[in-house]
Amino acid sequence: MTMTLLVRRCLFLAAAIFAFLFVVSRSFAQQQPWMNSQLSPDARADLVLEEMTLDEKIDLLHGNGMRGVSEPRPNDYLSNGGAGFVLGVPRLGIPMIQMSDAAYGVRSSGENGRYSTALPSNLAAAASWDTQAACDYGALIGRELRAQGFNMTLGGGTNITREPRNGRTFEYQGEDPILAGTLVGNRIKCEQAQHVLGDIKHYAVNDQESGRNEVNVIITKRALHESDLLAFKIGITIGNPSAVMCSYNAVNGDFACENKYLLTDVLKKEWAFPGFVVSDWWATHSTVKASAAGLDNEQPMDEFFGAKLKEAVQSGKVPLSEIDDHVRRVLRSEFAAGLIDFPTQKSVVDVEGGFDTARRIAEQSTVLLKNSNATLPLDHAKLHSIAIIGLNADFGMISGGGSAQVDAPGRAPTKWNEHIWFPTSPLKAVSAKVPNATVAFDSGKDPVTAAALAQKSDVAIVFASQWTGEEMDLPNLSLPDNQDALIAQVAAANPHTIVVLESGTAVLMPWLDNVAAVLDAWFAGSKGADAVANILFGDVNPSAKLPMTFPRSEADLPHPNLVIPPKEAPGRAAVIKSGEAKPTFAVNYDEGLKVGYKWYDAENKPVLFPFGFGLSYTKYSYSAMKVNPGKETVVTFTVKNTGSRSGDEIAQVYAALPASAAEPPKRLVGWNKIHLNSGESREVSVQIPVEYLSIYGENPDGWKLVPGSYTFMAGPSSKDLPLSSKVELK
Numbered sequence: 012m013t014m015t016l017l018v019r020r021c022l023f024l025a026a027a028i029f030a031f032l033f034v035v036s037r038s039f040a041q042q043q044p045w046m047n048s049q050l051s052p053d054a055r056a057d058l059v060l061e062e063m064t065l066d067e068k069i070d071l072l073h074g075n076g077m078r079g080v081s082e083p084r085p086n087d088y089l090s091n092g093g094a095g096f097v098l099g100v101p102r103l104g105i106p107m108i109q110m111s112d113a114a115y116g117v118r119s120s121g122e123n124g125r126y127s128t129a130l131p132s133n134l135a136a137a138a139s140w141d142t143q144a145a146c147d148y149g150a151l152i153g154r155e156l157r158a159q160g161f162n163m164t165l166g167g168g169t170n171i172t173r174e175p176r177n178g179r180t181f182e183y184q185g186e187d188p189i190l191a192g193t194l195v196g197n198r199i200k201c202e203q204a205q206h207v208l209g210d211i212k213h214y215a216v217n218d219q220e221s222g223r224n225e226v227n228v229i230i231t232k233r234a235l236h237e238s239d240l241l242a243f244k245i246g247i248t249i250g251n252p253s254a255v256m257c258s259y260n261a262v263n264g265d266f267a268c269e270n271k272y273l274l275t276d277v278l279k280k281e282w283a284f285p286g287f288v289v290s291d292w293w294a295t296h297s298t299v300k301a302s303a304a305g306l307d308n309e310q311p312m313d314e315f316f317g318a319k320l321k322e323a324v325q326s327g328k329v330p331l332s333e334i335d336d337h338v339r340r341v342l343r344s345e346f347a348a349g350l351i352d353f354p355t356q357k358s359v360v361d362v363e364g365g366f367d368t369a370r371r372i373a374e375q376s377t378v379l380l381k382n383s384n385a386t387l388p389l390d391h392a393k394l395h396s397i398a399i400i401g402l403n404a405d406f407g408m409i410s411g412g413g414s415a416q417v418d419a420p421g422r423a424p425t426k427w428n429e430h431i432w433f434p435t436s437p438l439k440a441v442s443a444k445v446p447n448a449t450v451a452f453d454s455g456k457d458p459v460t461a462a463a464l465a466q467k468s469d470v471a472i473v474f475a476s477q478w479t480g481e482e483m484d485l486p487n488l489s490l491p492d493n494q495d496a497l498i499a500q501v502a503a504a505n506p507h508t509i510v511v512l513e514s515g516t517a518v519l520m521p522w523l524d525n526v527a528a529v530l531d532a533w534f535a536g537s538k539g540a541d542a543v544a545n546i547l548f549g550d551v552n553p554s555a556k557l558p559m560t561f562p563r564s565e566a567d568l569p570h571p572n573l574v575i576p577p578k579e580a581p582g583r584a585a586v587i588k589s590g591e592a593k594p595t596f597a598v599n600y601d602e603g604l605k606v607g608y609k610w611y612d613a614e615n616k617p618v619l620f621p622f623g624f625g626l627s628y629t630k631y632s633y634s635a636m637k638v639n640p641g642k643e644t645v646v647t648f649t650v651k652n653t654g655s656r657s658g659d660e661i662a663q664v665y666a667a668l669p670a671s672a673a674e675p676p677k678r679l680v681g682w683n684k685i686h687l688n689s690g691e692s693r694e695v696s697v698q699i700p701v702e703y704l705s706i707y708g709e710n711p712d713g714w715k716l717v718p719g720s721y722t723f724m725a726g727p728s729s730k731d732l733p734l735s736s737k738v739e740l741k
């Protein structure tokens with residue numbers, strides 16, 4: 012027998028033995044009591060836990076590297092190509108956890124030779140105020156994760172927009188905790204229904220990117236609970252996510268991933284969160300302290316929760332009961348989400364279905380901010396020439412960067428924070444609406460040629476973009492690259508100038524008075540251009556409303572100057588992976604409860620566009636308000652469509668608390684989105700849980716209703732509330 016033949020036979024034998032053992036151990040696992048899906052996730056987790064060795068337990072508490080970023084490890088081949096993975100326990104039927112970022116779609120499809128739908132950004136979708144859209148959003152991502160072999164999402168960004176220059180504002184759900192929490196909760200609920208582990212992040216107050224690894228956020232307990240934590244609490248209550256990702260920053264002195272107050276006292280005790288806490292990538296700073304504080308899983312490596320954790324258990328520094336608690340949380344989440352009963356099966360992503368959902372959500376998310384003289388909708392019959400102006404507006408629309416980035420089809424995998432344009436072409440989408448008109452394009456690089464084209468066209472549509480991404484904050488809210496001058500010159504050449512913004516956050520508009528119409532399409536996703544064209548030509552009546560205030564200038568923000576690390580600060584490298592790390596600078600959120608519109612209201616500062624604002628092609632009137640106090644306060648009123656087109660109205664309810672509560676002037680407490688045909692009216696009823704009317708008090712800590720006189724207000728935006736009614740609440 013030749014050597015090669017011998018080697019081949021040995022390999023064949025080894026493979027056969029491996030396959031045999033695999034089948035035997037799988038069928039053994041299959042017959043075990045924890046495979047009984049009639050038992051509760053907790054009972055199933057306990058049964059597995061009893062069988063596990065210490066090494067197997069430790070395996071569940073850390074990652075094994077992030078391909079292409081961390082040093083490759085021998086078991087790297089087990090990775091599905093996502094941001095991280097956790098080993099399973101094959102002999103007990105516990106699968107690996109394969110994690111992927113999936114903020115507005117599944118990340119890293121390019122380098123893995125796969126495809127993902129890009130939905131409109133999270134901020135965009137928040138402008139729909141639509142819980143069904145949030146559900147569709149989550150379900151699509153859940154399906155595409157599974158199709159690509161992942162069983163955990165790292166999406167679910169819920170940080171409150173307290174600093175609008177934050178480069179990740181597009182990944183979050185705006186400035187109001189009740190709106191943000193409700194939407195992210197519905198997204199997670201439907202994402203997890205696809206049998207993937209859901210996640211909510213970045214817990215907590217990771218509200219700026221500047222110095223995010225080194226910053227210490229100083230904030231009062233009350234402001235913390237009534238802003239960011241309230242959004243997380245609502246999101247967790249509605250969505251039941253498997254995991255909460257702790258953030259990079261420190262909060263009141265302790266890094267979030269070793270912050271006992273945040274992880275144990277609030278999350279696990281006060282809110283009774285049964286899932287696990289996963290660290291943001293390289294946000295773990297210790298073994299004993301982090302484990303005791305409530306961190307359950309370190310990512311993406313095992314610097315602190317691998318050998319060091321095992322050693323800490325063996326030397327008695329970390330009790331085994333603490334390890335068991337971490338492991339139980341991971342296991343029960345896997346059973347609860349259905350990872351074990353419905354193992355992942357790779358399949359082909361439903362591209363057409365994804366386009367449809369992406370377009371529909373973009374249509375619900377695009378906000379009509381200005382529409383002088385009913386410029387919009389455009390009338391195909393009357394238009395002979397249209398100028399399409401703007402960088403890449405012939406080709407595509409911009410998307411948000413960082414770990415949220417979805418790879419665009421037909422091009423190489425994205426490099427970190429590269430500007431990626433999705434091939435959804437405004438020029439083509441508009442041209443398709445007006446086959447008999449001339450539609451011409453100018454990139455806008457030279458405002459003079461753009462203005463000349465605008466002058467000889469019936470209307471000019473400028474697509475203006477503001478790219479944002481992770482690990483950066485914007486220096487200001489102005490459009491970059493001379494686009495303000497471009498818009499001003501085009502508007503001077505053509506009074507029928509329409510601006511379509513592709514933005515990741517609020518935008519300043521020095522040219523606002525001189526343009527006829529403005530739409531904010533945000534980062535609009537795979538089918539953004541079709542959605543925008545449908546709105547421009549009136550096939551869709553816009554209904555979205557701003558989930559964040561657009562200020563007049565940075566001078567009006569709570570922190571006119573972005574708080575950045577001082578020059579002498581040692582930087583990220585000094586704190587990351589260091590067990591001794593301390594934050595190196597502080598940001599003091601001394602605006603307290605006054606976040607977003609609550610700030611502008613309290614400080615009497617006029618804004619460019621208020622929270623909750625958005626126009627429609629029809630008109631609505633509000634009347635007949637009644638307030639019924641009770642276990643839940645119920646506010647009812649009538650909304651009538653007084654215009655000539657059908658539409659969806661987002662009717663908002665705000666409450667002013669009694670003066671003794673010492674709160675900002677008002678807060679959003681509920682809303683209802685209703686479809687009304689022309690001339691139709693409907694009684695709307697909004698249920699308000701008592702907590703949404705309460706304040707977070709200390710000693711004893713918790714939510715309390717302040718007895719006194721409450722004013723309820725209803726209307727189309729935070730600054731337009733035609734109805735109001737006072738009641739006493741006890």
Ligand code: BGC
Pocket residue numbers: 094112165212291292414
């Ligand atoms: C981000 C997280 C992300 C993780 C993994 C971090 O830089 O802050 O949001 O999930 O990377 O990619």
